[in-house]
Amino acid sequence: DPKMVAVPQFLSLAECQHLIDISEGNWIRSLVGKLVDENENGSKEGDTPQSRSKIQSSAATTRTSSSCMLRPAQTAILQRIENRLARLANLSVEHLERLVIVRYSPGQQFTEHHDGKFRPITVFVYLNELPEGAEGDTIFPVLGLSFVPRAGCAVMWPNAQPDGKEDSRMVHAGRPPLTGVKYGINCFFNADQKQQVQMSTVNISVEESHRVEIASLGGGGGAGNGKTFVIDSEPNLRAVLVSGVSCSTDAVSVFWGQRIAAKPEQSSWMQPPVMPKVPGFASFEEAMHLAAEMRWGPESVPIAMAMASDSEAGNQLLRPDTCAKFHMDAEAPHQAGSGPTKVASRCRTAIALGTAITALACVAGVLESRFPRPLSSGAADIKDVLVSLADADDRNWGCGLLGFLPGISQDGTVAAETQRMIDVLKRTSSLNKVSYWNWNTAPQTNVVRDKTLVERISKDFVFMPEQWGAGIVSEEYLRPAGSSDFLDSNGQICHSEMADILLGSNEPDIEGSCMGNMFGKCARSCSPAAVAAGDCPAALADDRLPPASPNSQGECNCWQFSHATGVGFWDLAGCAGVQPLPGLWETGDLACVNxxxxxxxxxxxxxxxxxxxxxSTPLVAVKIDYAEKFIEKACGCTAPGVCSCTDASCGCPVYVGFHFYAYDCRPEDTGGYGSFKDKLQAVARIMEKYPFVKGAIINEVGMLNCDTTDKDPICVPDSGRFPASKDPSHSCPSNEQLPNGLATFIEKLFDIVSAAKTKDGREVVKAFSWFNNDQDGGTYNLRLFDEDGRVNKVGEAYMKACSKWRGAGQYSA
Known part of the structure; x- marks a missing residue:
């Protein structure tokens, strides 16, 4: 018979709840994996030792549950569980695949399947219990076994026979619960090494261990009656074999650590390595020499991190400014040479010592960088240098563009005047490219006031795609990140580079309006009843047409001849009510949130x-707290700085996206400048609360041609004191608040941008794009170019302010 092991209380209730908590908000449709063997040439070879195993996963009707894949050692609790699993399976934790939490709602199941012979051991742990009679059990039909969910209970079984062939008896199924939601965790040990683990052992007390009283697991039985635990007496626990459903013993407690004894004084956990510091590892002069020799680039940076020795108490990370105060220690190993060579040699020596220095990070080599300005010892404080180097991945896209750009041909050639602006703006970016976006996944063609405007961008651009709606992005339309010469939406070659960031949905936090001749009046799409009654007037996208009105409920047909300002305008399948997205976090509609x-x-x-x-988060129009709640849900945050995932692999946004507009050419008395400051301060607070958040992407900035509104940033054009129709250029005239028109507005906005920093000195704004369009969506004429293709007064102000913000050299018109 196959050796199956059941372990009641393998996880504590607190551990079970922790796993459920970190998975919430991270669910995706469960996939079914298929093993594919490929040799070095890519051809199929079957089960030869020379083949390489790959798992291809896809959705299937046989599995309808939801899953959340965790990262190895994602939390301290998870790391303990992983080591506990390895001891149970008597296998190295390096063979443990990423753990997967599964959720079965009523009616969801996983029909009969086999986990695969390439996984010698499976451990499934139940995380909760279901009501009596709710089913949801795990059934092994060939063996005639069924396991009813019990919180914390682990079931372990082999998938292969001793000769390595698949054990077909281990086919099993997860039956659907009739009521309640079943949670569990799949733990697969793979025949191949799946991770590299470097851990040191530290002792923790018995009181801190997960303690299991064997006597509490069952009663009525003793040695020899077929209902006892057999506990391996060796230091590493191999298995707890259950030959029946209950067990008892009087004296033994099991501590899931490295020792098992009747009265252990200590058990051991595997914890992350202690990172000591080495004061004086590099002298101040050497650090400055390194700084002077390197350029700060987004991809890789030469860096030496100084840490303290093992013998020093505390083992705390050394602050960069503290490093700068130390001089070379006479006992530190010195090598011949100078500068980077000398420090690199010392790194190798220190690593060779091993026991004296536990951890040391030394990345050698000077790489070319796209960043336009080298660091120099004469221009940078060592503290600033080290902070910058440590966060080299934290790029700044600088000033970007959107809308139609004149003078760019299909073959990628650019007119001199347009190239002049491009050259200025790309120097504001750490990528040395100008960012461009358009509410879509690729450049496209737009028809505006009978003009066909083709969006063309050159090799000096990086295109930022956006998933405009709240649905799932179309895989065929999302071009690979980093690709160049990709096809645009017209099927023509675009000579720019595709960015490695995907922007979130457009303005879900407000209801918005339908564009065109009902802008500011039509606030929602027609209900089915209105459509059936013929009471659904159609909005037209051309805003030059005479104004039209929606029906008495403020509804219109916005889908046929026009479009909405944002996704908050629309209903969403799976959500209750009309326009559910603006109130997503307040209505209590958990089904909608999910x-x-x-x-x-x-x-x-x-x-x-x-x-x-x-x-990025959804690109919010007004509510920065909407983006914050999205981060907390998407990243599994349970407290400030405590999140289950902090990168794109689980859908965690690391940039806050928002739009900003002031009103009626009066940014002071309408509260425009104050509102902008408030938004940046709110982003700074998010960055301080969740340090993985890198900053704000503000990719729509402009001025709305209307009076202020307390409800939404949606307005009826020409309703303010300075209607665009009264100005020859349809822009903001010079007035008391804007002496130089929109140029003054741009200058003051960038003063606010430059001043926006977190308490620890990080820049808040990481991208800024002016709304380079003419009276689109209720704005003034915000174009940066005149009709003849020359940069206008607003464009000159934009280039000057951007250069000043990013310190990209002296600007001259």
Whole structure:
């Protein structure tokens, strides 16, 4: 018979709840894996030792549950559980695949299947219990066994016979619960090494261990009656074999650590390595020499991190400014040479010592960088240098563009005047490219006031795609990150580079309006009843047409000849009520929240598979706290700084996206400048609360041609004191608050941007794009170019302010 092991109380109730908590908000549709063997040439070879095993996963009707894949050692509790699993299976934790939490709602199941012979051991742990008679059990039909969910109970079984062949008797199924939701965790040990683990052992007390009283697991039985635990007496626990359903013993407690004894004084956990510091590892002069020799680039940076020795108490990370105060220690190993060579040699020596220095990070080599300005010892404080180097991945996209750009041909050639602006703006970016976006996944063609405007961008641009709606991104339309010369939406070659960030949905936090001749009046799409009654007037996108009105309920047909300002205008399948997205976090519609998150997780999975490294929150129009709640749900945050995932692999956004507009050419008395400051301060607070958040992407900035409104940033054009129709250029005239028109507005906005920093000195704004369009969506004429293709006064102000913000050299018109 196959050796099956059941372990009641393998996890404590607190551990079970922790696993459920970190998975919430991270669910995606469960997939079914298929093993594919490929040799070095890529051809199929079957089960030869020379083949390489790959698992291909896809959705299937046989499995309808939801899953959340965890990262190895994602939390301290999870790391303890992983080591506990390894001891139970008597296998190295390096063969443990990423753990997967599964959720079965009523009616969801996983029909009969086998976990695969390439996984010698499976451990399934139940995380909760279901009501009596609710089913949801795990059944092994060939063996005639069924396991009823009990919180914390683990079941372990082999998938292969001793000769390595698949054990077909281990086919099993997860039956659907009739009521309640079943949670469990799949733990697969793979024949191949799946992770590299470097851990040191530290002792923790018995009181801190997960303690299991054997006597509490059952009663009525003793040695020899077939109902006892057999506990291996060796230091590493191999298995707890259950030959019956109950057990008892009087004196023994099991501590899931490295020791098992009747009265152990200590058990051991595997914890992350202690990172000591080495004061004086590099002298101040050497650090400055390194700084002077390197350029700060987004991809890789030469860096030496100084840490303290093992013997020093505390083992705390050394602050960069503290490093700068130390001089070379006479006892530190010195090598011949100078500068980077000398320090690199010392790194190798220190690593060779092993026991004296537990951890040391030394990355050698000077790489070319796209960043335009080298660091120099004469221009940078060592503290600033070290902080910058440590956060080299934290790029800044600088000033970007959107809308139609004149003078760019299909072959990628650019007119001199347009190139002049491009050259200025790309120097504001750490990528040395100008960011561009358009509410879509690729450049497209727009028809505006009878003009056909083709969006063309050159090799000096990086295109930022957006998933505009709250659904799942279309995989075929999302181009691979980093690709160049990709096809645009017209099927023509675009000569720019595709960015490695995917932007979130457009303005879900407000209801918005239908564009065109009902802008500011039509606030929602027609109900089915209105459509059936013929009471659904159609909005037309051309705003030059005479104004029209929606029906008495403020509804219109916005889908046929026009479009909405944002996704908050529309209903969403899976959500109750009309326009559910603006009130997503307040209405208590958990089904809607789960729908939005499931769609986002699936979008993120598609993006990551195509090489995207970063995600933004939805691009909110007003409510920064909307973006904060989205981060907390998507990233599994349970407290400040405590989140289950902090990168794109689980759908966690690391940039806060928002739009900003002031009103009526009066940014002071309408509260425009104050509102902008408030938004940046709110983003700073998010960055301080969740340090993995890198900053704000503000990719729509402009001025609305209307009076202020307390409800939404949606307005009726020409309703303010300075209507665009009264100005020859349809822009903001010079007035008391804007002496130089919109140029003054841009200058003051960038003063606010430059001043926006977190308490620890991080820049808040990581991208800024002016709304380069003419009277689109209720704005003034915000174009940066005149009709003849020359940069206008607003464009000159934009280039000057951007250069000043990013310190990109002296600007001259």
């Amino acid at each position: 729908t939005v998150m499931d769609n986002w997780k699936r979008t993120a999975a598609i993006a990551v598979a195509k090489g995207y490294k970063y995600l």
